[in-house]
Amino acid sequence: MRGAPYTHLKKSNKKLWGGRFSGGTANSVEAFTASIAVDARLYRHDIMGSIAHAKMLGKQRIIPVRDSRKIVRGLAAIQREITRGKFEFSLADEDIHMNIERRLTEKIGAAGGKLHTARSRNDQVALDMRLYLRDEVAAILASLATLQRELANAAKKYLDAIMPGYTHLQRAQPVLLSHHLLAYYDMFDRDRERYLGCLERINVLPLGSGALAGTTFPIDRVYLAKLLGFPRISKNSIDAVSDRDFLLEFLSVSSILFVHLSRLADELVLWSSQEFAFVELPDGYCTGSSMMPQKKNPDVPELIRGKTGRVFGHLHALLTIMKGLPLAYNRDLQEDKVPLFDSADTVKASVKIMGEIIRGLKVRRDRMLAAAQDGYLNATDLADYLVERGMPFRQAHEVSGKIVRLGISLGKRIEELSLTELRAFSNRIDNDIYDYLSAESVVARRRALGGTSRSNVARRLKELGV
Numbered sequence: 001m002r003g004a005p006y007t008h009l010k011k012s013n014k015k016l017w018g019g020r021f022s023g024g025t026a027n028s029v030e031a032f033t034a035s036i037a038v039d040a041r042l043y044r045h046d047i048m049g050s051i052a053h054a055k056m057l058g059k060q061r062i063i064p065v066r067d068s069r070k071i072v073r074g075l076a077a078i079q080r081e082i083t084r085g086k087f088e089f090s091l092a093d094e095d096i097h098m099n100i101e102r103r104l105t106e107k108i109g110a111a112g113g114k115l116h117t118a119r120s121r122n123d124q125v126a127l128d129m130r131l132y133l134r135d136e137v138a139a140i141l142a143s144l145a146t147l148q149r150e151l152a153n154a155a156k157k158y159l160d161a162i163m164p165g166y167t168h169l170q171r172a173q174p175v176l177l178s179h180h181l182l183a184y185y186d187m188f189d190r191d192r193e194r195y196l197g198c199l200e201r202i203n204v205l206p207l208g209s210g211a212l213a214g215t216t217f218p219i220d221r222v223y224l225a226k227l228l229g230f231p232r233i234s235k236n237s238i239d240a241v242s243d244r245d246f247l248l249e250f251l252s253v254s255s256i257l258f259v260h261l262s263r264l265a266d267e268l269v270l271w272s273s274q275e276f277a278f279v280e281l282p283d284g285y286c287t288g289s290s291m292m293p294q295k296k297n298p299d300v301p302e303l304i305r306g307k308t309g310r311v312f313g314h315l316h317a318l319l320t321i322m323k324g325l326p327l328a329y330n331r332d333l334q335e336d337k338v339p340l341f342d343s344a345d346t347v348k349a350s351v352k353i354m355g356e357i358i359r360g361l362k363v364r365r366d367r368m369l370a371a372a373q374d375g376y377l378n379a380t381d382l383a384d385y386l387v388e389r390g391m392p393f394r395q396a397h398e399v400s401g402k403i404v405r406l407g408i409s410l411g412k413r414i415e416e417l418s419l420t421e422l423r424a425f426s427n428r429i430d431n432d433i434y435d436y437l438s439a440e441s442v443v444a445r446r447r448a449l450g451g452t453s454r455s456n457v458a459r460r461l462k463e464l465g466v
């Protein structure tokens with residue numbers, strides 16, 4: 001849809017539900033209850049659902065086939081009006097459902113008034129949300145796959161680059177950058193699995209549940225499900241109109257995804273700092289400072305990290321909205337839209353831009369390697385060396401620790417100590433220790449399944465087809 005739909009909101013007074021009322025709605029209430037500014041974006045899905053409903057009503061002879069056809073044509077024309085920005089949205093019509101229904105009657109006359117037969121806005125809005133979210137999840141799955149591809153490509157490009165691996169943000173053991181990047185690949189893989197699981201539960205047809213109790217008309221829900229591509233049909237009308245657990249699940253899954261995104265974002269911020277200087281972010285994805293001419297700020301990863309707050313917050317908002325609601329539909333449920341829409345938008349935008357950053361990332365191998373060589377990251381390997389030569393691990397740990405202490409006092413790395421200095425701690429140490437302790441050998445030896453050895457990572461990349 002071009003432009004904001006509510007830039008030309010029109011006011012009108014006669015309500016589609018006005019029969020029971022003697023006076024008009026207070027202006028303040030009209031503004032307070034209307035959701036059109038938020039839910040107008042559901043228009044395509046609303047029309048898709050209404051077209052299926054009208055076809056079903058015609059097929060079942062609940063309304064004349066002639067009217068059903070008129071309705072379908074009218075709805076298609078309305079969709080064009082909205083897409084072209086020619087549709088006048090009305091605040092008085094509350095939401096997208098009634099805006100479209102009113103316009104339908106304006107366009108095709110009395111037949112328009114038959115569309116809502118055997119339907120309530122309660123099953124209609126539940127349907128719209130499912131149709132909408134189904135598309136959003138499909139889009140998110142595709143962009144997650146792209147981000148994963150970028151990570152795998154970067155891992156391949158920097159397959160041999162060695163970096164310090166951290167625990168407690170203290171240098172721990174050298175690892176391959178590619179292994180580190182593929183850790184995120186696997187996290188995003190699980191995120192995709194979770195979205196796929198979520199999709200199964202989104203993909204259930206609620207239409208035909210009426211306001212809450214079902215309908216007296218001889219509707220055909222199997223036909224509706226077929227038209228709308230739902231593999232499953234809700235079994236309980238009360239459940240179908242009152243639960244939004246599929247939204248909660250989406251927001252939960254999105255929150256977990258954002259845990260992963262924000263950790264990656266945080267590492268990019270850290271790594272691009274002058275203190276680390278492991279990577280350079282592409283210029284196009286950074287901004288300068290209005291005051292300090294030298295600055296190149298990692299705003300994009302910072303914002304991804306920051307947007308995590310919204311997504312977590314939206315999950316919390318919807319949990320709170322749902323908690324303690326009596327069955328079935330309550331107007332509180334209208335408040336599901338802002339959290340859902342904003343989260344879906346935020347997920348899509350963040351995943352996409354993260355992929356672009358990874359693609360443009362420049363890695364400073366020299367800086368990473370230097371950091372991996374400085375800080376006794378091979379001390380575990382010195383202990384392993386002694387174990388291989390018959391020393392119990394606990395004792396080897398002690399010996400290696402003492403050697404590190406000597407190194408620190410002399411300002412030398414382990415491999416800068418002479419053989420005599422080393423052998424003073426254990427005569428099991430020989431000249432081959434120097435090769436053994438190089439960052440390359442340290443990494444290459446971690447061949448056990450899932451470890452950081454080059455052979456493991458190369459095999460994994462092959463599995464991934466890069």
Ligand code: ARG
Pocket residue numbers: 035095121122125329331333334335
């Ligand atoms: N705009 C409403 C929502 O989003 C549609 C359903 C209204 N139903 C009702 N009984 N007032 O929840």
